[in-house]
Amino acid sequence: MRRKSRELALQILFQTEFTPEVTMQDMATVFEKKIDSETMDYTMLLVKGVKQHREKIDARIQEASRHWKIDRMASVDRNILRSAVFEMLHAKETIEPKIVINEAIEIAKVFGTQDSGSFVNGILDQIVRNDRV
Secondary structure (H helix, E strand, O other): OHHHHHHHHHHHHHHHHHOOOOOOHHHHHHHHHOOOOHHHHHHHHHHHHHHHHHHHHHHHHHOOOOOOOOOHHHHHHHHHHHHHHHHHHHHOOOOOHHHHHHHHHHHHHHHHOOOOOHEEEEEEEHHHHHHOO
C-alpha cells in the first residue's frame, strides 16, 4: 500500500510542477476511483506534506547535493527526493530512514533514468548523515 501511495504522490507532484493550473486535488480525483481510500489517504499526506514543507525540504536536498542545484535535477528525481525527505524528517509517523531510502531507490529505478537510483540513494544517504552529525 505504501509503495503505491509513494508512486502516486510522485506522479501528482510531478504533474502539478509542470502544470500549476492543475491542482493536486484535480490530480487526486483522477486516481480516487481506482485506488482504495487507505492508499489515497497516504498519497495525499505525502503530497500535502511536501507542499507544506517544500522550502525546508528543498534546502535539505540542496545542502546534501554538492554538484547539483535543485532546479537542475531531473524532475522525477527531485520529487522522489522531496517525498522521501518529507517522510524522514517531517512526517508525524516515524519511519526508519533506511526503509524510506530503499523505497525511494526502487521508485527511482522504475520512474527515473538508469542513474536515478544511485543519485537518489546518494542524496538521501547524505541527508541522513548530516542529521547524525
